[in-house]
Amino acid sequence: MASDPLLAASHVLDLTEPLPLDGGQQLAGVRLAYETYGTLAADKANAILICHALTGDQYVASRHPLTGKPGWWARMVGPGKPIDTDRFFVVCANVLGSCMGSTGPASPAPDGEPWGMRFPVITIRDMVRGHIALLDALGIDRLHAAVGGSMGGMQALSLAANFPDRTAAALVIASTARHSAQNIAFHEVGRQAIMADPKWCDGDYYSAGAEGKGGKGPEKGLALARMAAHITYLSEAGMHEKFGRKLQVRPDGTPGSKTFGFDADFQVESYLRYQGLSFTDRFDANSYPYITRAMDYFDLAEEHGGHLADAFAQSTARFCLVSFDTDWLYPTSESRAITHALNATGCPVSFVELSAPFGHDSFLLDVPALDRVVRGFIGQ
């Protein structure tokens, strides 16, 4: 990563109490970096918590300090937008275990050295405990809504289930109540790619003198992990539409041709390589195993005696579930299972499968139907 992301965070909260973790530890000295948009009402009843995905961050609707790119959900959050910051106070915190200012493996441990792989393995519920501590600090007793796509949806579900008084609504997009064997398998490939990179140095690559050249760490392994994961974020049809078998135009402008070598002949190869490489500029390699592990461990039913419906027994929220027809990472059947569980518990729930060509990534992209669903549900 290029520079210290903490320098750019608008807000930082240092927790005064240790955070209890599902692994049994108490994590002291937790710091949470977060962004806010809009104004908190006097009665503090207009707050919306947005939860980010695996490689996301708190920069929902503001420029990313490392990449300079617009916020990852700028199309959805802002004045007059579906999540209208003229009306709502939006909070987004970098999750525990990540690397954009909140405490994670790159943060200093009590001995002053980076945690590295000494950082405790955390869960989605632990991330949510961090969010609750932030809401406490902001004096927000009850959210208007908890909102998230993908891993963000897991947090929204976990919050509604485990802290049932703390939100009046949960909007869960392209997500799941438990990681499947295939989900775990893809994550395991990513973790092994990072850990197989000799520059990983057992996670101890931060010091300038480490083999991981000046602290840049296992960039090849991290890029590989990102490449493999990125395929799962797209649909087969979407990839066909975007790339098909199109060949790379050569630097001199001549049309692409097969080189009978191992250069990136196909545009899809070049695209994936770029996705992998650029990811290493903004993400700490050690955060990747920690956050994927949290996702793999996620099984909301298991947390509640094996019955998903029981997870929502105390919930006071209304729910909205959204899936995409081309999402094969967290397919519609996962959202439907959650909907059935909510129905069984008598929770108010609406569920819609949207048609969009972008696969799992649809929740981040130009899907006007999603804008309408979000605006409708949040505006109630």
Add this chain to the structure above:
Amino acid sequence: MASDPLLAASHVLDLTEPLPLDGGQQLAGVRLAYETYGTLAADKANAILICHALTGDQYVASRHPLTGKPGWWARMVGPGKPIDTDRFFVVCANVLGSCMGSTGPASPAPDGEPWGMRFPVITIRDMVRGHIALLDALGIDRLHAAVGGSMGGMQALSLAANFPDRTAAALVIASTARHSAQNIAFHEVGRQAIMADPKWCDGDYYSAGAEGKGGKGPEKGLALARMAAHITYLSEAGMHEKFGRKLQVRPDGTPGSKTFGFDADFQVESYLRYQGLSFTDRFDANSYPYITRAMDYFDLAEEHGGHLADAFAQSTARFCLVSFDTDWLYPTSESRAITHALNATGCPVSFVELSAPFGHDSFLLDVPALDRVVRGFIGQ
């Protein structure tokens, strides 16, 4: 790889003529290692060519010399079996570019050193040119059938299209007439995993003194490539059925539990790690990029002016296409597209989608309906 696979090959053919390649080169000194089963009839009209898949080999129905495991299609090929060796003479050659005795990157180049990455990039059609040379040497003018699953199906298609007099039938299982963007993307992840491994040494890892410790080469990278690919061979439902979220039983026999660490807690993690590791005992890392490249380059329509139907204009074969409903690597739509092209050309073709839970791997596994289709089509 543990030992010299050539020592175990039953038959070896050294081509006397250089093999012309799609890349424009002439490859001299090509050796093909092959197995045969059954007896060639006096009129040589009872020969069946079986073409193997990416990581397959010629040991269709005989014990693998490195792993000691039964042949990869022993359930399908043998006396009284669907491909009945009491009646047919079955030939299977290790493909050009592979590593089980046929010429590939591990073979000696004219300078006596292993080819490594100096080996020319080959195509599926080049592999088929090798098969044709073998048939010539065996005096087989016209096959009873060319048969293959996955990459084997590509070869069967290519043979029927490019050498239209050489086979009376083509049986193409779980295959495609062109590699999709998603197919290419997964292969690119595998290639990059191998090439990112410092023990790859630009493909020059064969000598005992190389960094790749005594010639074993980039085992971690090859294992990673195999792990990522293996996920694509299974169906999501099949993985759920087989592994779900089941945890590893501990070595002392106690039931599995989450370790809050990065061991293989889930059975699917352990399974994938084993698949990756064991693969490195039987496969040369450099063959992996070469064979995946050949598959990525495969586009039978493109070879014939962009119209798939034109590929079969001269064909005299009857065709059978088989797909599996849970195969997301080469889904049914691919077989259907081939069927439409064959219909357009007026070739006799039958097509069936079989229901089987094993994803792409179904063509190798216990699917009695496949046995019946193969027996019926081959027996004609």
